Amino acid sequence: MHTDLSAALDIGGTKIAGALVDGHGRLLLRAARPTPAGEDGTTVMRAVAEVLGELAAGPDWSRVAAVGIGSAGPVDAKAGTVSPVNIPGWRDFPLVREVRSLAGRRPVVLVGDGVAMAAAEHWQGAARGRANALCMVVSTGVGGGLVLNGRLHPGPTGNAGHIGHISVDLDGDVCPCGARGCVERIASGPNIARRALADGWRPGPDGDTSAAAVAAAARAHDPVAVRSFARAAQALAAGIAATAALVEIEIAVIGGGVAGAGDILFTPLRRALREYATLSYVRDLTVLPARTGTDAGLIGAAAAAQQTHLPTFAPTA
Amino acid sequence: MHTDLSAALDIGGTKIAGALVDGHGRLLLRAARPTPAGEDGTTVMRAVAEVLGELAAGPDWSRVAAVGIGSAGPVDAKAGTVSPVNIPGWRDFPLVREVRSLAGRRPVVLVGDGVAMAAAEHWQGAARGRANALCMVVSTGVGGGLVLNGRLHPGPTGNAGHIGHISVDLDGDVCPCGARGCVERIASGPNIARRALADGWRPGPDGDTSAAAVAAAARAHDPVAVRSFARAAQALAAGIAATAALVEIEIAVIGGGVAGAGDILFTPLRRALREYATLSYVRDLTVLPARTGTDAGLIGAAAAAQQTHLPTFAPTA
Numbered sequence: 312m313h314t315d316l317s318a319a320l321d322i323g324g325t326k327i328a329g330a331l332v333d334g335h336g337r338l339l340l341r342a343a344r345p346t347p348a349g350e351d352g353t354t355v356m357r358a359v360a361e362v363l364g365e366l367a368a369g370p371d372w373s374r375v376a377a378v379g380i381g382s383a384g385p386v387d388a389k390a391g392t393v394s395p396v397n398i399p400g401w402r403d404f405p406l407v408r409e410v411r412s413l414a415g416r417r418p419v420v421l422v423g424d425g426v427a428m429a430a431a432e433h434w435q436g437a438a439r440g441r442a443n444a445l446c447m448v449v450s451t452g453v454g455g456g457l458v459l460n461g462r463l464h465p466g467p468t469g470n471a472g473h474i475g476h477i478s479v480d481l482d483g484d485v486c487p488c489g490a491r492g493c494v495e496r497i498a499s500g501p502n503i504a505r506r507a508l509a510d511g512w513r514p515g516p517d518g519d520t521s522a523a524a525v526a527a528a529a530r531a532h533d534p535v536a537v538r539s540f541a542r543a544a545q546a547l548a549a550g551i552a553a554t555a556a557l558v559e560i561e562i563a564v565i566g567g568g569v570a571g572a573g574d575i576l577f578t579p580l581r582r583a584l585r586e587y588a589t590l591s592y593v594r595d596l597t598v599l600p601a602r603t604g605t606d607a608g609l610i611g612a613a614a615a616a617q618q619t620h621l622p623t624f625a626p627t628a
Numbered sequence: 629m630h631t632d633l634s635a636a637l638d639i640g641g642t643k644i645a646g647a648l649v650d651g652h653g654r655l656l657l658r659a660a661r662p663t664p665a666g667e668d669g670t671t672v673m674r675a676v677a678e679v680l681g682e683l684a685a686g687p688d689w690s691r692v693a694a695v696g697i698g699s700a701g702p703v704d705a706k707a708g709t710v711s712p713v714n715i716p717g718w719r720d721f722p723l724v725r726e727v728r729s730l731a732g733r734r735p736v737v738l739v740g741d742g743v744a745m746a747a748a749e750h751w752q753g754a755a756r757g758r759a760n761a762l763c764m765v766v767s768t769g770v771g772g773g774l775v776l777n778g779r780l781h782p783g784p785t786g787n788a789g790h791i792g793h794i795s796v797d798l799d800g801d802v803c804p805c806g807a808r809g810c811v812e813r814i815a816s817g818p819n820i821a822r823r824a825l826a827d828g829w830r831p832g833p834d835g836d837t838s839a840a841a842v843a844a845a846a847r848a849h850d851p852v853a854v855r856s857f858a859r860a861a862q863a864l865a866a867g868i869a870a871t872a873a874l875v876e877i878e879i880a881v882i883g884g885g886v887a888g889a890g891d892i893l894f895t896p897l898r899r900a901l902r903e904y905a906t907l908s909y910v911r912d913l914t915v916l917p918a919r920t921g922t923d924a925g926l927i928g929a930a931a932a933a934q935q936t937h938l939p940t941f942a943p944t945a
Contacts, residue, residue, distance in 0.1 A: 385908045394908065443784065457875070459776065466876025467760065468909040477870035478904055481796045481809075481862055489906035490869065492798075545798055552807065553794035554874055558774070559783030587795055589806035591702045591711065592785040 379616030381427025429456025566601025698744025746773025883918025
């Protein structure tokens, strides 16, 4: 039997998911565990091992050629380690070495979760066939990844495309990363909700103060809710325009929970882009919603495992 | 005799320069004309033809393998046309076709002047041996170019790396490009001088109100002059940090007249970078002054002509 599958791991602060993925991006077998994010590193790794164990117990495991990991960042693809902000038990944790030892020493490719999402959208989603693309997730945080010259551009450490932490407001509010006015500090779901509340928006009887609730209010023409989304859209537009000026992208793809607001986000975003993306070679930039949905992390990890230009990790240890 | 030389053209708003460049980046023969920037397109092209004519009249012309052009932007490397902001007579001007007809139909490579400067610094300057670099010119304008994965990244149209027109202050002053708070709008020489004057700085008896005069005042501890440079440094730092977060660069190289201010610029710039470049994978970014000086455009155009991964332009027309 030939090896035509990839094993994919998607490691986030709330869930560790795994799947066997075929050459068409279809998920053949899934496994998942909640992330024991508050526990020590060994306990978190045990959850990863359980997910991998379920995948390895299936009949198709022998068809797996390589393992792709998309992890919450920062990651260090060079060292094979991860230090996810929301998993404090993992700091420079040697995830690649651990996974290799569990995966029959198959080659392992590690990328950040934003890069994985970009790989998914380029392989199976809205960026398919595009040579130069920025793909972003706008959710609790803001992340992203780049496709340049037709290929995934993870950068040397696997973190490239991290548009959430570029400053578009150099005198703005301090971001948890330490800088000021980062795109995430303005455009993430929690910041959309925080700003609406601070400006006087009040939730309905269900008490829901999420960005989705703000989006619903904006859809009902609540001016404060509309303004909070417009501000998020402005920050995203400035960040997308900056990316276009820097590396020449033809499309920006946006996924994640906040993108679920649809026109409430995309209409002011496209309007703001006309203001910030003014240079001749960035003016025709397309913005589209992502297509790979909640499986983006798994599909993207599988796509990364198949990238022949990325160094597969085969440490001597 | 083998073809071991490149012909280089550096086309700017004030000067059209040309040179024959050998494989070590040495300029063997030079020619130049003032740019008749206010004249019609044909007159501007005549100046280019005169520069090329001088190069072609020399004994080494037969050794020229290819022609590289670095031009004030925007350029369109795909179409082979240029539309330099400061040369209004050239709008979508078919420069590549014209140069090919004058250059014995040798292959011609066209890039923007920021990309050319990056090619020069990567080949012969401060970015030599670096796989991922941003090289910038801070002068009357702010431009730049990128080296990614060890290779020049001009982007599909030859304009990538244009850090001068990314917004780092989304509510800031309107920039001539139409956006707000662009790096150039804060950090260019004329904007450093403008801000110092607006804040009360006054020139010496010679009446010199250039950024160089503001730098001299800053060196003499004039607080307004120091502040104007610090603000420019902050904008540059935010832009450099954004670039690092997006594509993972290990070094930023800065040339151009404003970089001539030395520590007056570089000290606050390195300090501000510590504030904006906070992510683990961008924290160790190095900032260095450029080394290729006023010949950067010619050396870079020659370097671009030698890039095997760039499409040499050979239109059927």
